Amino acid sequence: MSNAPGNGLQIPTLKRLLSSWVVAPYIIATLLLALPSLLRPVDGENTGELISVALSKQSTGPWQSIDLNRLQLPDNHGWMRAVFTLPVSSTTSESTPLGLYLSGTFSARVLWNGEEVGQKGVPGLSPNDESPGPVDTILHLPANTLSPGNNVALIELSSHFRQHSLNTILHGSETLPGLRLASYSAETRRPISYYAAPLLIFALLLVAVFVIASTSVHQQTLALILATALAVASAAEIFRAFYAYPYSWHMLRLGLLACALMVFACILPFYTARRADIVLPTILLPAVMISGITATLLAGPPQDIVHAALWLTVPVSVALTISSIRSGISDSRMLLCALGCLMFSLVLDKDLFFDQYLYVAVIPLLAVLCRPRVAPEVHPVMKNDSIPERLIVNSAGRKKVLDISAILSIQGAGNYAEIKLADGESVLDDRPLKQLLTLLPKSFARAHRSYLVNLEEVKELRSLGAGKYELLLSDGQRCPLSRTHVGEVRERLSQTP
Structure with a gap:
């Protein structure tokens, strides 16, 4: 296959993308995003809808409507009245058994249409009276307690051991609410x-x-x-x-x-x-x-x-x-x-x-x-171990040949690099510093994320205090030296003849 430009994405390029994990993580993320909904069991038609919920200090009322997303109990004890509506198909003897799912930082005792059907721990008026229940519980609702239409769950709640920093004692989300009816399961843990x-x-x-x-x-x-x-x-x-x-x-x-x-x-x-x-x-x-x-x-x-x-x-x-x-x-x-x-x-x-x-x-x-990454300051080993003497500069579509020995420093300038020469001239190159560094001899080093310097032209390394440094070059130019590179630059200056 031709690798000429204009032929679209070539196979080698596609292989590089896949092998360097450019595309694969996003494919995996997309699959994982859909996985919970694909694996979640369907409750089927045997479910009820919560139509109202209210709270009171007493089991007889008076009742006050509440927001389950902000559910807190005055004095850590109270009664909740939850009304569920059930279709006729869910109340027959042939229907799949129903369960009341309770999830959150509370203990509870449940009366369904006047009959006690189970507990989540043991609720109490004081911490000494309460036995903290499991964070998740499913209570079986006997078929003879269910009726078509509205059904009332009267729930005694206590939360003496709750965490006060939480917004609500009821856990869950829209897809898995902490108070709901669904097909009964003996498995009480979160799916x-x-x-x-x-x-x-x-x-x-x-x-x-x-x-x-x-x-x-x-x-x-x-x-x-x-x-x-x-x-x-x-x-x-x-x-x-x-x-x-x-x-x-x-x-x-x-x-x-x-x-x-x-x-x-x-x-x-x-x-x-x-x-x-x-x-x-x-x-x-x-x-x-x-x-x-x-x-x-x-x-x-x-x-x-x-x-x-x-x-x-x-x-x-x-x-x-x-x-x-x-x-x-x-x-x-x-x-x-x-x-x-x-x-x-x-x-x-x-x-x-x-x-x-x-x-x-x-x-x-x-x-x-x-993913391993080669740090910008590391030079690749040249195949012929030769030291380049000239640098071909790309500037505005034109080529210019520079003597490398005449280069004092190179400063990053947006999408360009500004090459400063010993005679005071500056030349722009349309390549980033990282690429230029691979074309220069080892006498050049990164002094800062925006500067390359010719170590042979450095006259002094100065400490400015407060962790700041700079390099003084032979023409009087001052280049910032970051703390990331000061150790390497100091070591390489000691090795420069």
Whole structure:
């Protein structure tokens, strides 16, 4: 097949895209996004609709309408009156048995149409009277207690061991509400299909942690922390599908999950900054992490705090990555696409964000974390070990030959590079610094994300205090020297004859 331009995408190019994980992560993410709905069992027609719900301090009323998304119990005890409507087909002796699904940080005793049908723990007026029930429970509704039309569930509730930072004691989402009727099941735990995304991602994350730890990927330590934090969060998420723990344990699980994701949120900008050759003060990292974890545990609903933190750190990471692309770090485009996927997930259904969407959205980022990257300052070995004496400059469609010995420094200028010569002349080249560095001899080094310098023309390395440095060149020019490169430049200057 011809490789001439204008023939469209060629097979070699397609192979490179697939082999470098440019396309595959997004295909996997799309499949995982649809997986929970494909695996979720269908309840069928044997379900009832919740038409009204009210709360009272007494079992006899008076009743006050409530929002289940903001359900709190005065004095941690109360009575709920929930009215469900059932079709005739659900109340016959041949109908599939019905169950009342209760999920949340409360204990409960249920009377269905006046008959007691079961308990979720033991509710009580005081902590001493209450035995915390499991976080998820399914109560069987006998056929003789069901009637066509409206059915009343009178539920005694207590939540003395609840977490006060949560908005509601009732858990669930639109697809899996914490108070609902459905076909009865003896399995009280959350369905594993609901956690299909974090479960599969957990397996990928374990592989990723091994890959990052055993290979030389860019910024290995930060990448390892990011992957480990996600693995801890996904493990805490899927734990609910394996064990119906007492609701008093819920904050331990939720706190672990939220703290792991807060670590992920705090580390992400530092990782993207390092990839962009931007050095953020190292002392900021532990301070940011401690502040984030403290806010997660004390300031409010943990998931709300983490969601807000991601809304702050993901855009910052996007801005840093765009800066690195402008500086000529071309493989940052893959990171930018991954961050864009994560950014998009933040605007989706918030209830499902921590259960599904987040873990789907991090798949492209995971591919970036595991992908080795050659740092810009590393020179490839020339096949003939020769030292180039001239550089052909591409500028406005014209070619110009420069003596490399006459080049003092090269400064990134948007999509161009400004080459500064010993005679004071400046020449523009339409290639990024990263590409030019591969064409220059080893006497050239990256001093800053926007500067290359000829080390043979450096007269002095100056410390300006507060972690800032600069290089003084033979013509009096001053070039900034970032802390990322100061160690390497100092070492190579000591080796320069």
